[in-house]
Amino acid sequence: MQxxxxxxxxxxxxxxxxxxxxxxQTGKSTSRIKTIIIDAGHGGSDAGARGKFSTEAQITLExxxxxxxxxxxxxxxxxxxxxxxxxxxxxxxxxxxIANSENGDLFICIHVNAAPxxxxxxxxxxxxxxxxxxxxxxxxKRTRKEPVYRYWSTPxxxxxxxxxxxxxxRGDEKASGIQNDxxxxxxxxxxxxPDPESxxxxxxxxxxxxxxxxxxxxxxxxxxxxxxKIGRKxxxxxxxxxxxxxxxQATNMPAVLIETGFITDAEEEEYLNSESGxxxxxxxxADAIKNYKTVMDSPRxxxxxxxxxxxxxxxxxxxxxxxxxxxxQKQVAALTSSSSKKR
Numbered sequence: 001m002q003x004x005x006x007x008x009x010x011x012x013x014x015x016x017x018x019x020x021x022x023x024x025q026t027g028k029s030t031s032r033i034k035t036i037i038i039d040a041g042h043g044g045s046d047a048g049a050r051g052k053f054s055t056e057a058q059i060t061l062e063x064x065x066x067x068x069x070x071x072x073x074x075x076x077x078x079x080x081x082x083x084x085x086x087x088x089x090x091x092x093x094x095x096x097x098i099a100n101s102e103n104g105d106l107f108i109c110i111h112v113n114a115a116p117x118x119x120x121x122x123x124x125x126x127x128x129x130x131x132x133x134x135x136x137x138x139x140x141k142r143t144r145k146e147p148v149y150r151y152w153s154t155p156x157x158x159x160x161x162x163x164x165x166x167x168x169x170r171g172d173e174k175a176s177g178i179q180n181d182x183x184x185x186x187x188x189x190x191x192x193x194p195d196p197e198s199x200x201x202x203x204x205x206x207x208x209x210x211x212x213x214x215x216x217x218x219x220x221x222x223x224x225x226x227x228x229k230i231g232r233k234x235x236x237x238x239x240x241x242x243x244x245x246x247x248x249q250a251t252n253m254p255a256v257l258i259e260t261g262f263i264t265d266a267e268e269e270e271y272l273n274s275e276s277g278x279x280x281x282x283x284x285x286a287d288a289i290k291n292y293k294t295v296m297d298s299p300r301x302x303x304x305x306x307x308x309x310x311x312x313x314x315x316x317x318x319x320x321x322x323x324x325x326x327x328x329q330k331q332v333a334a335l336t337s338s339s340s341k342k343r
Contacts (some may be wrong), residue, residue, distance in 0.1 A: 033293045035079045036071065037104040037251070040064035041111040044089025049114030051263035056112040057087065059272050063110050063260060066282040075290065096250035106219070107255035108289070109247060112272060114264045115156035121149045159265040160233035163220035164257040165213065166248035167239030215254040219292045223258060226284035232261070258285065 040060040042048030048056025064082065071080050081102045083095050090098070099107050126145040134140050220237040228234045248255045260281055261268035271277035 030297070031077060031293070032296045033078055033105045035081060035102055035104045036075075036106045036108065036289065037081050037083065037099040037102060037253075038064050038068055038071075039083040039095055039099070039107065039109040039247070041109060041257075042089075043084050043087055046089050049112055049263045051114075051269040052266065054263065054269060054273050056114070056263055059112050059260070059263070060110045061085075061087065063272075063278055063282055063285075066278055067108070067110070067285055070282055070286040071289065074286065075293070078293070092247040092250065095247050099251045099253065099255075104251065104253045106289070106292075107248070107251040107253050108285070109255065109257040111257055111259050113158075113162070113259040113262045115158035115262055116264075117153035118156050119151070119153050121151050124148045124150045155266070156262075156264055159262045159268050160235045161224065161227045161261060162235040162238050162259045163223050164238050164245060164248070164259065165216040165220055166245055166255065212252075212254045215296070216248075216256055218295070219254060219288065220256045222288040222291050223256065223285060226288045227281075230280050230284050232284075235259075 040057075040063070042055075042057035042060060044057070046057065048060070050056070061084070065085065068080050068082055071078065081098070081104065083090060083098050095109075125148050127148050128143050129146045130141065130143050132139055132141055217237060224234040224237055245257060248257055261272050263269050263272070272281070
């Protein structure tokens, strides 16, 4: 009798173990987010934007390493790959190559923004200037008053977070819509970048739009929502399709570039260099990434639900103003909302 009980117990134990192992393996294999690439912007010879006492490359690396630590701890079924762990430089081609060769499912690029000083001028006085007209006997001495200006600059008050996605459409209307967009770009970011107007690049851009645009918008919206929750001023989810953002197009996966704040703003530079500020930021990023993974791993919606899901009003938070006759821009802009002044 005891042998039968022991045999039954062992059978149940092994059965439970088999079910647990099978469930775990199935969970890993069915997840759509198996590998996340974290890219700390700039590095090495490219310091990026500079503040009063720190550089963009330094801040992005510190944030990236902290984000890696959280994701490895809380997303054990997901592989986390860093494009750099030290102060080294990779150009945009190398960053994209790392992400693609590691078969990434998500590309998180961390940056710090900067804005040039504001230039001012003030009329101080008028001065008398002598000049001559005519030649020979007709030469005459004349005078006129000319204004004298004083020139000076003040720090740019721009501040806040933003998350960029690649905008594959390259129409003139789209280009004109981003001329006033504020984003710092170092020379190293745009060196040796393929021609975005080449046939190969245009084809790839179309494929990127079809496969990754919507999910990039989805993740970007989640990130900005989390930033808003911790009191940061969110400038929204923005699109760019020219210099400095090529790395987003070149990565074969949903990709976002996160501008964590303005290093040229004294308060934000202090915040982004503080231990508490960095922990707060990476916590927000990690929560957004985890929420995104949960959504992506959820059962696929029915045809009716899918129609609701694709409605911009159900998935986006803060975005750039819409451009006429531009379906992607309208999608990103559907939930434009104002944000009160925050840190």
